[in-house]
Amino acid sequence: MYSSSKPAETAKISVRAARPLEYYRKFLEKDVRPDGRELGEFRPTILNIGCISTAEGSALVKLGNTTVMCGIKAEFATPKTEEPSNGYLVPNVELSPLCSPMFRPGPPGEQAQVLSHFVNEVLNQSCCVRKEDLCIKTGKLVWVLYCDILCLDYDGNAPDACILSLLAALKSTMLPAVKYNEETEKPETDSVKTEPLHILSNPVSSTFAIFDDHLLFVDPTVQEESLATGTVTIVTNDNDLCLVQKPGGSPVTADQMNTCFERAFSRSKEVLRLIDEILHSIER
């Protein structure tokens, strides 16, 4: 069948594949991206909270094609002796081979490990959940919240999607009411009554990609990520800065950083409004 297709036609398709950088430059000269977005524009964000009823809290986030699901499982554990009234928060990000051909089965790869640590840092730095709140009986029994973030479709910008899904899932988390029986030294779980988790602050992440060492654009797709010369991730915590990550790559001027900060804060407002809307619609 292929003998009928002419060599010239075969060559035609390879342009985009063989020269993606040139292809992108042509678009960016006019301040637009091949998918029609402006440089500072995020992809449409869709949020679904409480979609998994076997988890204590859950959320599904779609950032364009990128799809991430966060499920929170609560379990009992004994606290560490050095911090007897602190609970545990255990975030893990999984980039399964299901979500992209880049990932292979087996233990988590480099990218997944980096992401897990990033999420862990954000949780610890932002203090959005106080570990003391997770205490049931000092020195005896605390909650451990396993926050497992599963990527279902990887089209770039996993950090933003992960943090958003985590925050939304934490906000929807309902822990079963527990009484600690002093006599038997055993907990008693109420199978009906639940209590919400207190969220003290709202970390929101915004990722920027650096293109050709000077151009910055927000929310990169997987192809944009592969062409970028570096990325900057800014995590805001309500009106404060929580964390900035710039793992190497091209240098950025102070002016450019300022633009990024501004965009990150405006994004934070957009995202929090979205979460509130969805949470309200669930309560009703």
Add this chain to the structure above:
Amino acid sequence: MPTDSRRIAGPESSTNPYSFCTEKPRHDLLKNGKRQDGRKENNLRPIFLKAGVVSQARGSAYIEQNETKVICAVYGPREVVRKEDFSMKGLLTCEFKFAIFSCRERRQHQQDIEEKDYSVQLLEALEPAVCLDKFPKAQMNIYVTVLQNDGSALAAAITCASVAMADSGIEMYDLVAGCAVRVAGKNLLMDPCNQEEYKPEDETGLTNSGSVTVGLMPSLQQVSAISSKGEIEFELVKQAVAKCVDVCTQLYPVLQQALVKSVSERQNEEG
């Protein structure tokens, strides 16, 4: 247990809070001819099936049977990296995984025995339906993740994976529809939910208690997979299989509709 340095570690051990529930709910499978969720014996749960959900995959599908939610993505044909013998037939691999938060009990990161068992069963259900000779010396990889398990996960996975395979454009002899049935005494409960599923640990001494899962190629009317658990009389197994075959045949239009929708959506995208 060896520590896993690639993941964020939690406390050494933790227990499920629901194992400390003060009163444990007991329930009968059938009450006045009705099941706990109000269904009759033969009734299925409503099915939502959509193909083409993962943008990065060659083919993909998502299925929802009330609270059972399964996603599947297919990649390939890709080259076989490990040095194996030259083969004119393609290779099919399958990985079945329960998401960590998908069950009442927390699941582990690594594939456990149950998941490995399901992977093999799923592979065997799909292999007869795929034209393996169309992709010589290459492989297709099927990845299935159960996002939430409320029973009949394997049956849902079979249906979902076959639609995902067809969505990838690889040639197949037929689709495969999956269906499960719970056998309890003389009762056959179709499409069991989690509470109705057969659990060997709490069914001691009962005769005729178990479950059967069937994969059927509806157009060819060929069964590609049967697996049964528990202890069931032969006559009852026969009945159960016949019922499953019936249900799978009924499911066929649902599978086809999902595919047609995905095909025409792609047609529209390309103009």
Add this chain to the structure above:
Amino acid sequence: MILFPKHSMSTTPEGNLGQRICHLDENIICGQGTYSKNGFVYSSRAGYLHKLQSQDDKILFEVRSNVATTTVPSIDALVTARITNVTPRFCKCAIMSVGRTLLRETFRGQIRKEDVRATEKDKVEMYKCFRPGDIVVARVVSLGDAQSYVLSTAENELGVVIATSEAGSTMVPISWCKMQCPKSLSEEFRKVAKVQPLFIQYSGT
């Protein structure tokens, strides 16, 4: 040749995977996307059913799908590949697309010294034909071994279509065996494909 130029939509049951299309008889040929079993013709793919008339007046059924279908390199297929490794006897490459279908993941291929061009096969010097990074159009000669496909560029239209000079800019072909860098004006040897002018026109858009 086409009997019914209008496509029947896949919403008609015939176009759907596994569906029985019709009885098999001596006047019917199973084309792509179909197979025969137990005296019937079945569809093996979700797509649109086409009923065509073949040259010897038989009816040919095909189910076509807009999803890229056969995506493994097959014998005689034209492929686009990127050269990854050049040795005196052969060069290795990564196949990026088959026919008009872009592959998401590459397959390994190799071009042996004797398959580079049709004439003067014994005088071929590999490093004067390909360099790592070049994009070539080639034809699959055999499925090769378990490792790689065997490709050939022994046709005028086959060979290097895009190459970067040592100075780093895209080169322009000046003969069937030479390309020139527009910046440094230096000339480099390549096994040049004849489609080059067309190609530059496309890459400009």
